[in-house]
Amino acid sequence: MSTVGKAVSLLELFTLHEPEIGLSDLARRAGLDKATARRLLMALAAHRLIEQEPRSRRYRLGAGLSRLARIRDAHxxxxxxxxxxxxxxxxxxxxxxxxxxxxxxxxxxxxxxxxxxxxxxxxxxxxxxxxxxxxxxxxxxxxxxxxxxxxxxxxxxxxxxxxxxxxxxxxxxxxxxxxxxxxxxxxxxxxxxxxxxxxxxxxxxxxxxxxxxxxxxxxxxxxxxxxxxxxxxxxxxxxxxxxxxxxx
Amino acid sequence: MSTVGKAVSLLELFTLHEPEIGLSDLARRAGLDKATARRLLMALAAHRLIEQEPRSRRYRLGAGLSRLARIRDAHxxxxxxxxxxxxxxxxxxxxxxxxxxxxxxxxxxxxxxxxxxxxxxxxxxxxxxxxxxxxxxxxxxxxxxxxxxxxxxxxxxxxxxxxxxxxxxxxxxxxxxxxxxxxxxxxxxxxxxxxxxxxxxxxxxxxxxxxxxxxxxxxxxxxxxxxxxxxxxxxxxxxxxxxxxxxx
DNA sequence: CAAGTCGGTTCACTATTTGAACCAGTGTTT
DNA sequence: AAACACTGGTTCAAATAGTGAACCGACTTG
Structure with a gap:
């Protein structure tokens, strides 16, 4: 799978019932190495598609997604x-x-x-x-x-x-x-x-x-x-x- | 920049005023080769973050974004x-x-x-x-x-x-x-x-x-x-x- | 306190990404 | 109608970017 595909599949691990996930968990479920998962998460976070809760260090979907979705929905x-x-x-x-x-x-x-x-x-x-x-x-x-x-x-x-x-x-x-x-x-x-x-x-x-x-x-x-x-x-x-x- | 970063920067080229963009245009503005841009777009499309209008072959933001945004907004x-x-x-x-x-x-x-x-x-x-x-x-x-x-x-x-x-x-x-x-x-x-x-x-x-x-x-x-x-x-x-x- | 987590980092290895050159198709201009 | 300038899309050798085992230090648990 392409690197981009892996990154997006990380995004898709978040659901309504589980909107915040930790690094190890994320890597395990996506079938990726922890280091790889983290690097992908950092790349996504740089564009605000992912955010990290500073206290728990868990990851969640970012505001950039809302922004992109709004552009799509508008047109x-x-x-x-x-x-x-x-x-x-x-x-x-x-x-x-x-x-x-x-x-x-x-x-x-x-x-x-x-x-x-x-x-x-x-x-x-x-x-x-x-x-x-x-x-x-x-x-x-x-x-x-x-x-x-x-x-x-x-x-x-x-x-x-x-x-x-x-x-x-x-x-x-x-x-x-x-x-x-x-x-x-x-x-x-x-x-x-x-x-x-x-x-x-x-x-x-x-x-x-x-x-x-x-x-x-x-x-x-x-x-x-x-x-x-x-x-x-x-x-x-x-x-x-x-x-x-x-x-x- | 990471491959993921390049892919996301493609998404960010779409705006309220320009919600559909062709391949060459997309590649030019992102500073990527056409072949690269297309491969990234295909990877994004596989996860519905990008859609391609079948008639004009232009690209637009996909329904997957709405879905992810909704998960985020809900939580x-x-x-x-x-x-x-x-x-x-x-x-x-x-x-x-x-x-x-x-x-x-x-x-x-x-x-x-x-x-x-x-x-x-x-x-x-x-x-x-x-x-x-x-x-x-x-x-x-x-x-x-x-x-x-x-x-x-x-x-x-x-x-x-x-x-x-x-x-x-x-x-x-x-x-x-x-x-x-x-x-x-x-x-x-x-x-x-x-x-x-x-x-x-x-x-x-x-x-x-x-x-x-x-x-x-x-x-x-x-x-x-x-x-x-x-x-x-x-x-x-x-x-x-x-x-x-x-x-x- | 030892064993098992966790998030995060390093770096040699390698597989994925890259882009020039190439199609075929579609309008424009001459 | 020929030449031109675009478009979207494809190929493949070269090179860059991605990978993951092993390693931290910090917590938590039995």
Whole structure:
């Protein structure tokens, strides 16, 4: 692996649950020598991508990342172009709609429009969704190249609720349904009581770049409503895809 | 420079005004060979820190940055701890108050609480402030180690308005005032019609990590009000510093 | 108090990075 | 339509930058 790749893989060891890590730990997990890890960390720290807590001497992600992310967010049209469509879809359906962007093997929630109803699903921006177990994820897999989806299904699949689809066959059927209909459906696969309809958003190269999802309390949805939500989600996702590729 | 440093300096070429850059351009500005620049970009792209627009083949910052930034923002307590204090200061003074974090030689605006008044100063999150010419910057320099401040003052200082302090002596006096009083004052140094009072926020090691600033229309401020704003800003900045270091 | 951490440093060895020269493609200018 | 000046991308011998075992001193733990 390139030196740069090693340095970035150090950054990727930090998670929401473990935002500060010591040198030895970092080196061990990245499979690097301590001296190497430290040199890479120093190089990253010089550009503020890494910071070191002076007291504990542990390392954490740096402010430079926030700065770079802001530059990207300000220009990459995904959220900017998609947000109005997401808002309209939320108003049209009366439900919470959230937008996710694919990154590093999972979907990152980047925008949310909450339902106006008192009994609604709440989703946080920044939440990371697995590709199985959420409607968004299944829609994404269905739109991905076969090899990508297959590779994902090889790995063991974590169950988040009693309803999570963890068996390959079940999941394959859900993916086939999504590929055929344009939208995916998942009931309580990730969180109890939440019903979701997902649809993939495609980039200029035809590959999926993210998804949108309509999330409702499960008590409010029957098959007929799910179908109409599915059509609305598919339409909205296609509109965003078209705008992304400059076709509308 | 280390290979990692070169790779990161490629990332830093992207700005709000120029978020997509071609290969040759990138290599030229970074002072790298085209082949080198491309190899680094590919390494960064493998981790989604860089993306390539398939049509134009130009490069842009990747979604991985947003993801990493979110992990950092979720844990690094700066904005989270400071925001309530900033809000209170805004309500107390009735003016716009903004919070900045130091990064890569400048202050990055990370949080804003707008004044409730009709005639108010508007500041955007994401805006980058120079260390001279803004009250925040002067407060930051005053709290920095002497060598850091001196090094900054060596470089030529850009004038943003007719009122920007660009002479070393004038600036040194403003810094001395801030060091003595705890707050800095700047009238129209960065934008016409805007008066600012700044105060530095210190990290656990006693070094400044950022600033807060009260921004008012210049017509509304006299010396007496400036002094009372200065006291309020100093108090708020100290409170945030204390909370950052776990002392309150 | 000995054994096992930790963060950090050194330096001979070596593998990764480098860049001039080279494509092929696309507009401009003549 | 030919010559030109760009662009993004590739190759490979030469050289520079990266590597890691062994070493610190400082803590913590049994």
């Amino acid at each position: 990459f049209p995904f959220v900017r172009l998609a947000a109005p469509v997401v808002r309209e879809l939320s108003q049209e359906t009366g439900e919470t709609v959230h937008l996710s962007e694919f990154s590093a093997g999972a979907l990152l929630t980047v925008h949310v429009e909450l339902s106006a109803k008192a009994n609604r699903v709440n989703v946080d921006v920044g939440q990371v969704l697995p590709l199985h177990g959420t409607a968004s994820g299944i829609a994404f897999l269905a739109a991905s190249r076969l090899e990508v989806a297959s590779a994902y299904l090889e790995k063991p699949l974590q169950a988040f609720t009693a309803h999570t689809m963890t068996e390959r066959d079940t999941l394959a059927k859900a993916i086939a349904f999504a590929a055929a209909s344009g939208y995916s459906r998942s009931s309580q696969g990730y969180e109890e009581g939440v019903h979701s309809i997902g649809a993939a958003i495609l980039g200029a190269d035809g590959q999926p770049v993210g998804t949108l999802s309509i999330a409702s309390p499960v008590s409010r949805v029957d098959d007929q409503l799910a179908a109409s939500q599915g059509e609305a989600a598919t339409r909205a996702a296609r509109l965003i895809s078209a705008r992304l590729t400059g076709e509308a | 690094f307590p700066f904005v989270r701890l400071a925001a309530p204090v900033v809000r209170e200061l805004s309500q107390e003074t009735g003016e716009t108050v903004h919070l900045s974090e130091f990064s890569a030689g400048a202050l990055l605006t990370v949080h804003v609480e707008l004044s409730a008044k009709a005639n108010r100063v508007n500041v955007d999150v994401g805006q980058v402030l120079p260390l001279h010419g803004t009250a925040s910057g002067i407060a930051f320099l005053a709290a920095s180690r002497l060598e850091v401040a001196s090094a900054y003052l060596e470089k030529p200082l850009q004038a943003f308005t007719a009122h920007t302090m660009t002479e070393r002596d004038t600036l040194a006096k403003a810094i001395a005032f801030a060091a003595a009083s705890g707050y800095s004052r700047s009238s129209q140094g960065y934008e016409e019609g805007v008066h600012s009072i700044g105060a530095a926020i210190l990290g656990a090691d006693g070094q400044p990590v950022g600033t807060l600033s009260i921004a008012s229309p210049v017509s509304r401020v006299d010396d007496q009000l400036a002094a009372s704003q200065g006291e309020a800003a100093t108090r708020a900045a100290r409170l945030i510093s204390a909370r950052l270091t776990g002392e309150a």
